[in-house]
Amino acid sequence: MVEMLVDGQPGESIPADDRGFLYGDLLFETIAFHDGQAPLWAWHWRRLRAGCERLGLTAPAEDLLLEECRRVAVGKRCVVRATLTRGSGGRAYEPPVEPACRRIVQRRAWPSDADRFRQEGMRLVTSPVRLASGSVIAGLKHGNRLEQVLAARHCAELGADEALLYDAGDRLVEAIASNLVIVVDGRALTPSTDSAGVSGVGLAWLCDQPGVALETVELTAREVDRADEIMVINSVAGIRPVTAVDDHHFAIGATCRAWQDLWDAGVEI
Amino acid sequence: MVEMLVDGQPGESIPADDRGFLYGDLLFETIAFHDGQAPLWAWHWRRLRAGCERLGLTAPAEDLLLEECRRVAVGKRCVVRATLTRGSGGRAYEPPVEPACRRIVQRRAWPSDADRFRQEGMRLVTSPVRLASGSVIAGLKHGNRLEQVLAARHCAELGADEALLYDAGDRLVEAIASNLVIVVDGRALTPSTDSAGVSGVGLAWLCDQPGVALETVELTAREVDRADEIMVINSVAGIRPVTAVDDHHFAIGATCRAWQDLWDAGVEI
Numbered sequence: 001m002v003e004m005l006v007d008g009q010p011g012e013s014i015p016a017d018d019r020g021f022l023y024g025d026l027l028f029e030t031i032a033f034h035d036g037q038a039p040l041w042a043w044h045w046r047r048l049r050a051g052c053e054r055l056g057l058t059a060p061a062e063d064l065l066l067e068e069c070r071r072v073a074v075g076k077r078c079v080v081r082a083t084l085t086r087g088s089g090g091r092a093y094e095p096p097v098e099p100a101c102r103r104i105v106q107r108r109a110w111p112s113d114a115d116r117f118r119q120e121g122m123r124l125v126t127s128p129v130r131l132a133s134g135s136v137i138a139g140l141k142h143g144n145r146l147e148q149v150l151a152a153r154h155c156a157e158l159g160a161d162e163a164l165l166y167d168a169g170d171r172l173v174e175a176i177a178s179n180l181v182i183v184v185d186g187r188a189l190t191p192s193t194d195s196a197g198v199s200g201v202g203l204a205w206l207c208d209q210p211g212v213a214l215e216t217v218e219l220t221a222r223e224v225d226r227a228d229e230i231m232v233i234n235s236v237a238g239i240r241p242v243t244a245v246d247d248h249h250f251a252i253g254a255t256c257r258a259w260q261d262l263w264d265a266g267v268e269i
Numbered sequence: 270m271v272e273m274l275v276d277g278q279p280g281e282s283i284p285a286d287d288r289g290f291l292y293g294d295l296l297f298e299t300i301a302f303h304d305g306q307a308p309l310w311a312w313h314w315r316r317l318r319a320g321c322e323r324l325g326l327t328a329p330a331e332d333l334l335l336e337e338c339r340r341v342a343v344g345k346r347c348v349v350r351a352t353l354t355r356g357s358g359g360r361a362y363e364p365p366v367e368p369a370c371r372r373i374v375q376r377r378a379w380p381s382d383a384d385r386f387r388q389e390g391m392r393l394v395t396s397p398v399r400l401a402s403g404s405v406i407a408g409l410k411h412g413n414r415l416e417q418v419l420a421a422r423h424c425a426e427l428g429a430d431e432a433l434l435y436d437a438g439d440r441l442v443e444a445i446a447s448n449l450v451i452v453v454d455g456r457a458l459t460p461s462t463d464s465a466g467v468s469g470v471g472l473a474w475l476c477d478q479p480g481v482a483l484e485t486v487e488l489t490a491r492e493v494d495r496a497d498e499i500m501v502i503n504s505v506a507g508i509r510p511v512t513a514v515d516d517h518h519f520a521i522g523a524t525c526r527a528w529q530d531l532w533d534a535g536v537e538i
Binding site: 145 | 275280282355366373422
């Protein structure tokens with residue numbers, strides 16, 4: 001079964017003049033497929049299309065991209081990374097006036113520890129890597145991910161499951177590969193991604209569910225200390241409780257378990 | 270004549286699982302070659318090696334990389350982009366513990382307007398694209414360059430030659446593909462790249478020249494308004510006077526012309 005397509009053709013490489021490689025001039029989506037279906041496709045597509053508008057990329061036809069993802073998706077569960085680059089050409093940083101965007105879809109293995117993390121929770125550390133703030137590309141799932149690479153490297157060295165990322169101004173932003181929800185005083189709070197971070201598809205799906213009330217607010221370490229529950233969420237691994245941040249331990253709460261039930265019913269169908 | 274080498278082998282593409290493509294997990298140098306020689310090699314190498322330490326990449330042997338660059342360099346003047354990626358592997362953002370870094374050297378055309386800009390100067394605009402501040406990767410020439418791509422796109426739409434970039438906190442940082450020097454009240458000033466921007470090789474060379482006194486300070490739009498001279502510098506196009514920023518015009522000054530003479534004597538040999 002073919003593992004990767006470049007503009008619809010089987011392949012294993014990309015042209016070395018692709019602007020995605022040269023400058024990180026790309027958007028991507030990491031999409032969970034269950035028996036050939038992507039339950040969160042509508043949310044992925046919405047973010048990708050919005051990202052294309054902000055970066056000035058021409059979005060492909062939705063049906064075409066979804067069909068290509070399906071061609072590489074195999075088995076009961078897998079992940080497909082769908083990448084849209086600004087293609088080749090231009091004058092150094094300056095892009096071509098009418099870029100021919102390039103589509104790359106690649107199959108990935110399902111994360112082996114996702115099920116365990118959903119059940120047992122995750123141990124987090126506070127990352128020493130601060131995210132730059134005031135980013136004009138904040139919220140997008142773009143190809144400029146060196147901050148996440150450095151944070152993941154440090155997190156692995158410490159043997160933690162994930163890490164909390166703050167920005168340069170001590171505002172809480174997200175985890176390395178997930179968004180955050182903090183339950184405190186009966187309110188479910190999530191940090192804004194207007195200045196740094198990724199506006200996640202798992203979180204967007206959750207916010208769209210009837211009965212789910214999530215407030216986007218500015219958060220700091222104070223709310224982490226006071227939290228009754230902390231959880232992380234992304235579109236592939238789903239909703240996972242946080243049982244520790246550094247030396248501070250947290251119980252797995254009722255909100256997390258209720259939302260996991262919603263997820264199981266609505267996404268992992 | 271071969272135009273590109275991947276780990277020393279002629280090629281035109283890179284593996285699609287290269288972390289440089291997936292996450293911008295790479296460093297690069299854009300190196301001017303004159304008759305097969307790179308006068309600023311020592312400064313490029315110093316920055317690349319420092320970047321490797323900060324990102325946890327294993328630097329290649331200096332002789333090997335320089336030799337590969339020379340193999341693709343042709344003619345009286347050309348540019349070679351030398352890229353060092355973290356290679357393939359790892360678990361998503363998390364890099365492999367011992368990455369096998371990948372070297373890519375690619376020949377590029379000499380910028381056609383560099384000579385004219387040196388003589389006649391450049392017209393700049395103030396970019397609406399603000400650089401994120403407090404970046405842990407500030408100063409490095411890494412592969413996360415979407416801010417520059419967006420700024421270059423806007424600059425081209427306005428028909429300007431270059432653009433001034435401020436950060437989210439209104440601090441002046443650099444031009445899109447050059448560092449900045451502002452002469453005001455008899456002092457030559459350049460903005461810090463500790464929080465955003467690239468620590469340029471052309472500027473580093475200039476600072477190392479006897480008799481050149483450059484102060485690194487915090488700069489805002491006020492100093493631009495008060496400037497007696499403004500110039501931009503990068504390692505390929507050299508030192509170019511700025512004759513306008515938006516509607517504000519500037520004369521080409523004696524400092525710029527004196528440093529251009531230094532450049533001509535020391536670099537464009």
